[in-house]
Amino acid sequence: MSAERALQQLQSLLGSSGLITAAAERTPYEHGPRYGAGQALCVARPADVAQAAELMRLCAAEGVRLIPQGANTGLVGAASPDDSGLQVILSMERIRGVIDIDPVDGVIQAWAGTRLSDLNQALAPHGLCFPIDLGADPSVGGMLAANTGGARLIRYGDVRHNTLGLQALLMQPPGELLEMGNRLHKNNTGPDWKQLFIGTAGSYGIVTQAVLRAHPLPRQRATALVVPASLEAGLRLLQDAQAQFADFLTAFEGISRNALASVLRHLPQVAAPFDPLPDYALLVEVSSSAEAGEHFDLDKLFMAWLERHFDDAIVDAVVDKPDTLWRLRHAISDSVKQEGKIVAFDISVSRSRLPAFRAEALALVERDFAGADVYDFGHWGDGGVHFNLAIAPAAQPQFPAERIEALRTALYDLVVQRYQGSFSAEHGIGPFNQHYYQRYTQPAQRALAARVQPVFDPHCLLGNTRFA
Template identity: 35%
Template sequence: MTAADVPALLRETVGEGALITDPAGMGSYLTDWRNAWSGAAAAVVRPGSTEEVAAVVRACRTAGVAVVPQGGNTGLCGGSMPDSSGRQVVLSLDRMRRIRGVDPVDLTITAEAGVVLRSVQQAAAAEGCLFPLSLGSEASCTIGGNLATNAGGTGVLRYGNMRDLTLGLEVVLPDGRIWNGLRALRKDNTGYDLKQLFVGAEGTLGVITAAVLKLFPAVRSRATAWVALPSPQAAVDLIGVVRALCGDRLTGFEVMSRQSVDFVLRHQAGARDLFADVHPWYALVELSDTLPDAGLDGLLEAGLAEAFEREVAADAVVASGSAQVAALWALREGISEAQNFEGPSLKHDVTVPVSSIPAFVERTDRALQAALPGIRIVTYGHIGDGNLHYNLSKPAGSDDAAFRAMAGELARVVYDSTSSFDGSISAEHGLGQSKRDVIADYKDGLELELMRGIKRLLDPPGLMNPGKVLPSA
């Protein structure tokens, strides 16, 4: 079968209305949102049900055509992009946007893979509940993509990542069979936890079509502070101070370098510096509680007072209302977009033990400056769980192409340093295409062997999102 035969096959499977074959119509499915990754496809198919997904996968399996599952196309590693051959089929879940049920007693929500994350948050809130996953792309990323990449975000410190928030899955396997694992059980000790095979697999083992997710009681009070810090060590110390005093009420702890904040102040309308003095690092600290009047402002202020006494914090402001809370979070969440105005952005999503963060930052910064003097290092992230977005911008005034040409060398500096601290080169963005081959140098060979064995078991022809996650053998 040639690529030209594929549209006719899919048309028979799901009908004309669910198929896109013209180049203009396929365009947004074949280039990622950053224009960093692009590909070609024989067709884009948009099934509207799990049964239709299964029919598409079966038809492609029979024809020997590879399937590339795609959610909101907001990924950062090229995991949902087809290759350049024009023979692969992009299977978009963007029509599967039904919330099948919300259960405030069991504290669960069942959503299809194409449901946008914000819609899940809103459906939970309508029932007096909280779905705690929160990302900068939550208005466009989908639950299927969140599951495929094991998304993290700002609430991992308290609630865990997507793997921790998942109770059950519905998955179309590479041979077209449907595994109905949509169980809402908190305890099920009947053998292997199969759902965990598919969370974080980036569509290489099957197509997630729906999930049962955990909900929590709604948050009714918050306290948020912006804290100036002298160093990454001070950030780690501050976590200890606040956690010891506040326990699980500590639900957010973000750290940002001054370089990160400078970019936001320069490029984000309305952003302003909160302190008269410039500080090398900042933290955004948030407490939350289910009680409407939990006294969190006083609790946070007590923690900050102790931090001042220990010379951990240099300055701080506690937000006085929802508008100021939003302004503080805008400083944090605007970093990635603001960096784009400064030219090419080399993004790295790494994790090391929290206690190792100060030494990691010091060593990696020094190595990068040696590799490229004047490089601007944009470090920020979820320091409470050891996850740093360690992004790089070119030296001011330098050439874009020359900087891009150094991407591999600079990535090796970051990854080698990460590995030396027993860290991971991907904390929450996945491997996709961008880290597929390099992971072989940083992951134990036996782990890769086991991963390949699982892939061969479930997808012997290798037609499910090929060229992602697993390095070439």
């Protein structure tokens, strides 16, 4: 490959507004929000699908590797280039906008570069929303590539469960456009090919648009921050909330004392919900799209449920406006970043094993990695845990790269081998998790991927995630 020749062809195809070559202008695209920082040959920003298809044909002919990128909010480096200076970042940010909304079918069709906030802004006048709840504002393509979940997965499922159809560009043959599914809710006519493009970080093709399931906007919401008598009592509360509220249970989040304390340290304008802070708290939310009325008042039902459990499972509770309590929850990640060097874990175990896992994981860190402080929180409703650690500046000399890697491996071994959990519950694989994928994925599964992935990308030109 001639980098100079490739740049000349890309310039001719995309023009000055579609190609970024200056180092300073490339930087925001080359650095991920947490991991991933490399150097790209350039950033290609096609204006439409036809330009993106031609770009893929050009790169295939020149042997140039492409790194698909949406809003660049991912946390495993899947959208970041390596250090070679030879990869092209394919940014979908200009291929954006809502194509169509069908309130009767309850769907929204949008281009891949469309942001989550734009989806919900377009849906709101129709009384609808796309209910993936995240701290970031990703693009449609990025959400599909990572199979995003979020805090309300217990009610609405992940992106995979809310995708009816999508369109993607293939690398083999280069630039071919593949339509998979449509806005039908029922379509059992063979393999569901779109699933190959969801959760695979753009390694099978580049999503250009999607048809997504929309949901009615909640008209009633009731939220409480609850202190359980124990973590086991918290599981009983979860089980009972699902039995009592069924689909009205929207979220069931866990927040440790350290995580709450970090928020209060770095957001002094936020009042402490408890004094003293409990060892663990649960953020519980119920919601409904039905209007409150004489025969159905969700707030009253929720209050009655809380009062009923004060005798057995609840020690204390704060009932407040949903936005107030969710502000505490959504502020955790940014607050913990200010505590020191972050060692983050996006993991999941069976819900029934969450208390035992947490106890054993805390003991492991205290015993073998003293100096690393745990600020854990996460999605108890679906078994997801952000078991994040922060190493204060004074302790960082005790944690060279080798010891941090030993910490990661020890904790992942506990999650996967002892608790049969996942080392990546939401964030995906990407370069950051690639060697853990190799460590924990069954050989038969990798062998199958080794046969399938080359069908879509025989020359390994697409993305930076390998499933073989």
